[in-house]
Each structure stands twice: as C-alpha cells, then as structure tokens.
Amino acid sequence: MSASMVFTDCSSSTNAARLLPLRRRSPLLRTNNGVVFPRRLINPIPPRSLAIHSSSSPSQLSWGEIAAEVLRMKDAIGTVPGLAVILVGDREESATYVSKKKEACEVVGINSFEVHLPEDATEQEVLNSISGFNEDPSVHGILVQLPLPSHMDEQNILNAVSIEKDVDGFHPLNIGCLAMRGREPLFVPCTPKGCIELLHRYGIPIKGKRAVVIGRSNIVGMPVALLLQREDATVSIVHSRTKNPEELTRQADIVIAAVGKTNMVRGSWIKPGAVVIDVGINPVEDKKKLSGFRLVGDVCYKEAKEIASAITPVPGGVGPMTIAMLLCNTLISAKRIHNFQ
C-alpha cells in the first residue's frame, strides 16, 4: 500500500495536476479567479493505491481570491491591508521565513512593513516597534518572528500586540475562544489553520475520526488539537511523556506531527490508509546541497508514504499553507477593522 496523494507545492512537477474540489474552505478561497500565482499550493502526485475521492474532477488552487478581495477592498474604500513583521537578530531561517511572507504579500497586493532589529536590541526597542504598529492605521496584522533572542521575554512581547492585529492568533484570549464551544476566536493560528485547510481541500473527513496530534506546543500541537476537536474528531495528544506513542498513533485515522524531531514517526506508527500531516521542518546535514543541509519532517516520509493514504511532504506541504493562512488572517483583520464585508 502506498500514499495515494501527496500534498505538495512542487510547482516543477510534471504530474498532471489532479486536485480535488474544495470543501468547507473559507469563502475567500472558494474559487479560482485566474490571478496568476507563482507556485501551485497543492499539487498531488497521482494516487498509487488508495485513491481518495477518485471520482472527483481536477481543480486547481491559487491565492487568486485573496488578491481579488484585496483589490475589491482598495477600490471600494481605498484601504489596502497591511502586514507588519518584526524580525530580531540574524537567524538565517527566520530571515528566510520573513522574506517568504513579504514575497507572498506582494503577490496578493497586501502592503508589507518590516522592522529588522539587531540581535542585541533591547526588549523595549521591540515593544516600541509593536506599539508603533498597534497605532498605525495602515497596519492590520502584526507578526513577531519567533524565536526571539534569549534575553527577551517572549510572553511579554507577544502580549503587547493588539489583539485586533494578532494575525498569528497566539493571544490567550484567542486560544481560549478556540478551546470553547460556542465561542469564535478573532484569528485562528496560521499553521494549525493550514493543516485543517489541507484536510478540507482534499475532502478528507474529520468528523468522528480518530486523530492523534504529536507535540503540544502553543503554536501548533495544542491549537491544531483544539481545531480537530471543533471538527468533531476524537483527539489524543501524544507528547514527550507519553509511554507508548507508537501504539496510540497507530490507532489514528489522521496523524498530525508537530514535534521538531527528524523522522521520529516511522512507518510502523501509521495505520494503513491513515492521512499524515507533517508540520516538522528539521535541517539535516547534506553535503550535496549548496547550503550544506536539507529540510526533513518529523515523519519518516519514505516509510510513511508506503502506508498512508495521503501525506504532506517537507518542504512544500504545510509551509505554503501557513503563509496562505497568514495572508487570509491579514485580510480578515483589515475587513473587520474597516467594517468591510
């Protein structure tokens, strides 16, 4: 048995795009209005043995509708959504993420603002930048790129972001609303939202399914577990203190790995036919690469793809969805602030 679908953004793929009609997506992404986007977000290779929804007709996704909405808003009220990113220090990885986010903003027409502070900046300098963006009416989303230098109090800094502009969705008030039935958060954290979007877009049912989330971080594991539960999955969270992570994971119809350990989830952990979302992005040495390393996930892809019915690759699976969700949250924020429907 081998993976019937691979969620990927390999835009260079020569496989015939075989994409499934979108289900339960946010209205923003419901149609493809033809705006060109440089990478296809999702481009599965043809199913090999387990075909999910093999009767579905091909489709294609783009960030077109976000761009269209941005344009419509500009035409109607003269406002362009704006995303501000605060980067502290010179971590190469962080710089790459930030430049990807900026690039994505450009593509869909969202204004981007950036403050880049040196590694030895003071906490107060970061707080001053946040305060400036909080008050700036042209900024609708504020993102502090993590991790911060160790001499800074992350919680204190994240708390300073105005809840109306917290497009990362990490404010405890947002998380609380995410956890509670009958409440709606202002923003859903981007990576967890991206994981669920992937499932929706591929028509993978969540309701009533057993889901195992590996990892319980504030930014992925915990919120994605809350989201899965909102979708009526039966959720278990596996973490460093779990005694038989393999045994429990093997019960899952949906596995979301977000733990940051290279190839931790082996093929034997996966129930045949399960759907696997790999959130891990771990650099491993690779002398064949110019950079000297390549990125791998938390799941041993080679083994898991032989057993899962669908799996996201690393890189190219969850990453691009995270950026899409960030753009989406920024647009939502601008619309809400300007009361634009």
Place this chain on the structure above:
Amino acid sequence: MSASMVFTDCSSSTNAARLLPLRRRSPLLRTNNGVVFPRRLINPIPPRSLAIHSSSSPSQLSWGEIAAEVLRMKDAIGTVPGLAVILVGDREESATYVSKKKEACEVVGINSFEVHLPEDATEQEVLNSISGFNEDPSVHGILVQLPLPSHMDEQNILNAVSIEKDVDGFHPLNIGCLAMRGREPLFVPCTPKGCIELLHRYGIPIKGKRAVVIGRSNIVGMPVALLLQREDATVSIVHSRTKNPEELTRQADIVIAAVGKTNMVRGSWIKPGAVVIDVGINPVEDKKKLSGFRLVGDVCYKEAKEIASAITPVPGGVGPMTIAMLLCNTLISAKRIHNFQ
C-alpha cells in the same frame, strides 16, 4: 477485582478513615489545623483488592486552612473575602447548589452575597447585578449560577463578570492561559480543579498516564482535559461523535466522566485497576425517596467499582471538592486584589 478506594464524603460512614498523605496540593490545603468542618471531604472505604499506596499512613482533610487563612487576612488587613452568587429563576437544583455554596462560605468565614432574580427577569437586570458586584470592593468572587433562563444570552452575561472576580474561571482569557504552556490562568475552573485535587490527594500519579475525558463541555470536559495535559497525562477526549467510546475508554488509566448521561459508562468500559472520577449528577426517579428522585452519575457505579482501583461516588465525590475549590478561588482572589501574601 473491586475498587480499593471510594472517594466520598459519607460523613456518617463508620469505616475507619484511611486517608492518604496529601501530595502536590495547593498550599492552602496542606495541613489540617484542627478547625472543625461539618463533613469530612474525603473518606474512603477500606480498599478491597487493589490497594493504592497501601503503605501510606492515615490522614484527614478539612477546610480548616481556608478558614485559618480567612482569619489571618481579616486580622492582618481587616478584609474578609466575599463571594457573590447570582441566581435567576426557581430551578430547585440550582437553589440547592447556591445554598450549599452559601453554607460552605459561612463555615470558613467567607462573606456571601446573593441576588435572586425571578425567572422572567431581563438580561439587563442580571447585567446590573453583575456590574454592582464588579464595583463592590467587598466582593472578590462573582458566580452566576447556570443554567440561565433561555431568554438570556449566557455568553454575554458571563463576559460581564470582571476577570479579576471570575472565580468560576470560565472567561476565555482564563481558559486560554489554561491551554497554553508557560501561562497561568487567574482562576482554574472549580470542578476540573476539584477532579485533579482528588487525584493529588489520593497520591494517584497522573504524569505519563493515559487519561480519557468523556464529554467536552466548556465547564468540565475541556478544562479538565487541559489540566490533565498540564500534569503530563496523555489525554484523549471522547464525545458524542466518537465512534468507539468504550474501546478508547478501556485504554485509560484515569477516566473522567462528565457527560450528563445516567450510567453511560459501564463496567466493561473500565480497564482493570483504572481510577474513575464521575462528575455526572443525574436525577433518576426513586419513589422510595421523599423527593421522588435520587442522584446518579455518568458511570454505572455498581459495575465500575468491581473493576476500578478507585472511584468517586455520586453524590459525595466531586461535588464537595467543587465547592472547596470555589472557596479556594475566592480566597485566592481576595489575596490577589489586596496584595496579601
């Protein structure tokens, strides 16, 4: 195999009190200072087959230290903690709960305030009462007895309670902090806190254990799952959409049932030796009772006690712990507001 410990408050029991030394309890409850309390909170019958911590020496719990702390605070700064309860309508059950809470306040010396509004009161009247208590410096905790009449917006009303006085811990900001690693809520919801306290007091290990929470309500299921996870249990939540609740529950070392369905959890759901906390309080017809009904839990006690190593009875298990935690939260609130250590 039969339950070795029954968590109960049967103060009329003639069994020798065989209580375990307290572990990891809140500082408030660490010692018994001899203040007399009318009911023993926890009074297990002697273990029958599976003895947990059989080497532990007997001990006894009381609300003594809360009373002592209240007194110490009064002597030191002249302030007595105050709890305000808002009751709307004439539901007999609600009235009983409220009177139990008032009684408990009296015992430990906490001032209690009550507003009782008629069933046909307006939402605005409830909001006015809350607003009054929010501003009243002699009130440190505000509790709106649920359920509210159907013509009222529960969320709107609960949101009106000042977060500093939200001793029920239901504010989404509190729940968010409960969900997040590295954050601390102002208040932990009383019933979930009571469940964990019971486990601690009986020295039942949580770390690394498989826990199944049955039910995902905002007031019990979800927060108790978050608390168990904070204690390093591996948590799964079973709910109405779960396909094999029995199978999953049978994997658990700790089962917490909070679903509101009479005898839903049968003996066959319990792993031999598991610990069972039954939060359900369901009235069933009983012509032998003066009231015409008796209260039973979500767990079929008769069956489960033969299989579990420890189980809470209904009534008398979780209920008294909930009230204890409410007193505890009120004291914590008063101390925080008055910056009293």
